[in-house]
């Protein structure tokens with residue numbers, strides 16, 4: 001009998017207060033694409049970190065091709081042909097792609113690095129699997145999708161036969177996801193084994209051969225993708241059926257809350273990130289902004305928020321000119337902002353959950369009494385309330401934010417921003433990297449705010465999200481608004497084509 | 510997790526001290542002396558009588574100020590290497606005030622002189638803060654450079670304008686401006702230079718602790734130190750914060766003047782500091798940037814400074830300089846090694862000790878500045 005590529009036997013791992021992995025058994029066959037799905041905090045990353053030697057199991061064994069292995073550290077894993085691509089990339093921004101790939105395994109000629117030999121090998125890998133990476137480019141200048149490919153090539157360069165990808169699609173645009181899947185299929189055809197972590201069931205069905213579902217640190221089941229469907233998987237994942245049906249009613253149009261008139265913005269390199277953007281947001285409205293990542297959606301929100309200075313045009317909030325407002329003022333004027341990158345902008349990871357709940361509104365009475373005194377009691381109370389309302393785990397307001405899983409971190413940000421009771425909510429990718437159960441909560445909250453007459457700008461790369469929530473949809477392409485539509489007049493395919501500029505509004509009509 | 514961090518924070522400095530004593534013993538052996546004998550002189554000299562304890566506190570006092578100054582800036586993600594310059598400016602202004610306003614009564618003159626010490630240091634911290642906020646000039650460079658300027662400036666003043674002929678010091682400050690010596694109150698401390706400034710240092714530590722951990726200002730300051738982008742998003746005015754932080758940090762350094770000028774010699778003298786401004790960096794490191802840790806670290810380094818005088822007759826006093834250096838080195842190395850052993854979670858655990866955090870912060874600042882320049 002052929003050995004399994006990877007076998008995890010009875011793996012148990014506890015962190016103070018949580019059982020991250022509880023007696024896990026996992027078998028990955030040679031040459032398959034094996035998906036691992038589960039809610040945030042289900043223990044997927046922990047399990048993979050154990051397999052890669054970054055964490056150490058309390059109990060259980062790791063068996064690679066029939067041989068028991070003690071994964072002391074990643075070097076041991078690499079020597080057994082295991083490679084891992086993390087969700088947060090580990091690349092030196094100022095190096096070229098090639099330098100990053102050979103880093104630590106530089107081909108040598110005498111005492112010198114033989115970069116040409118490295119380049120040859122990289123090119124060969126790149127061609128064989130269709131990566132198409134620009135080996136000579138400075139890493140920092142590349143888009144996220146390309147960085148991820150560089151990470152995968154790096155792992156292959158080190159001779160990995162078993163690849164672990166931890167939520168690789170969370171940061172990608174739909175187009176980039178397609179390209180990644182092509183690469184994964186090539187890898188599989190050429191005999192590699194891929195372990196693919198995600199919480200998007202659609203992707204599982206599309207790319208994986210088999211899938212292991214994890215729930216609350218344990219394995220909830222293993223399925224052949226041909227013999228299951230999304231609804232069964234989602235039941236296994238969260239233990240009940242979810243309805244993302246939003247039950248939207250037509251909102252009656254009322255006053256204009258936010259208005260942009262001819263707003264333009266140049267980025268650091270002088271490229272126009274926003275080009276003459278005009279829009280209106282009414283009360284009780286969710287305005288969806290659809291676009292391929294990097295076409296100005298985030299710049300739009302940051303300009304409104306005051307993080308980026310516009311070069312021309314005006315922004316009005318309830319009739320008042322707020323074009324040059326600083327973020328601190330923006331908050332006082334009644335706006336909230338769920339930023340696209342929660343770890344970079346939305347949270348101070350070293351701070352506790354309670355401290356993060358206060359971030360940006362630390363001057364409110366619930367969080368401080370004037371500049372010289374924090375209100376710890378109020379902060380804890382507020383946090384407890386939001387923790388239970390959003391079901392944030394662990395439910396301890398004193399836990400440092402970095403110890404929470406990504407989905408729970410996101411819940412902190414969403415809870416905080418909605419709790420501020422703004423009249424305008426700017427939401428960038430509010431459900432990115434969040435599992436389906438949490439998506440449900442966040443959708444519900446956004447719709448509640450809308451029902452209260454708030455105005456919401458929703459930027460998302462998930463078209464299904466835009467379609468499910470928006471009253472109106474604006475399409476952005478290279479810094480301009482190139483079209484307007486509404487969910488009942490369009491569908492994902494058409495939106496997708498509008499976003500990539502393949503069809504224009506005129507053609508559509 | 511918390512408990513493990515606490516364990517590292519206590520165990521590493523403790524091990525470092527023990528280790529450096531062992532290394533010191535080796536060096537003492539090389540000089541041909543008995544380490545036990547030397548150490549017994551050291552310990553009985555410091556702890557054997559009130560005089561020794563008084564000197565220990567006296568030598569610790571300026572280190573508490575400079576350690577606090579470094580830590581305060583560090584918590585905001587800023588590196589203040591300019592304590593030396595700041596304390597010179599503060600002390601000179603303090604001495605000048607104490608001489609010029611000699612007409613004021615003591616109850617008033619003492620606070621005024623303290624304010625002058627803080628203001629002189631604060632001004633010297635304000636400049637790099639301003640430069641960084643307005644032009645992005647890195648504070649490590651500017652604070653170092655300002656040290657030289659402060660040194661040269663004060664030298665010039667006490668050699669050309671405001672000095673007692675034949676010396677390189679200012680005249681003595683008014684009697685009303687002087688802080689009482691402890692020996693004057695508790696005769697047991699007779700001969701010790703310990704003065705009221707020690708309590709000012711303790712109060713400063715308490716104040717820094719309160720500001721950093723219990724005030725909203727401290728909340729915003731540390732948020733900016735941990736994650737500048739999130740701070741900005743949250744509406745913390747980072748330019749203002751940099752300026753205020755470095756000014757306050759400089760002000761704390763300036764208070765060193767309260768010990769030497771107001772409590773010990775009663776005048777400002779060229780080169781009086783003996784490098785306590787730089788020692789502050791080591792103190793902050795050993796004290797883990799926590800005000801109470803800094804008090805403990807100051808006592809250790811203060812004890813070694815005083816101890817070097819005690820053992821000077823037996824072994825070269827450089828032996829104790831070696832001890833100081835070994836303590837610092839072992840803390841730096843110990844942090845990394847110990848956290849690796851105790852916290853085996855390099856994957857997700859981010860409770861990095863401050864030394865690694867420092868690297869992270871430097872990296873972040875550099876890349877942010879790189880972006881701004883483009």
Ligand SMILES: Nc1ncnc2c1ncn2[C@@H]1O[C@H](COP(=O)(O)OP(=O)(O)O)[C@@H](O)[C@H]1O
Nearest residue numbers: 015020040041042043044045046403405857858
């Ligand atoms: N270093 C750590 N310290 C404490 N708790 C942790 C640590 N890493 C993960 N956890 C906890 O373990 C659980 C599983 O986390 P994780 O494996 O990251 O989940 P997933 O990747 O499925 O979202 C979560 O409750 C998380 O908070």
Ligand SMILES: [Mg+2]
Nearest residue numbers: 044045046405
């Ligand atoms: Mg994960």
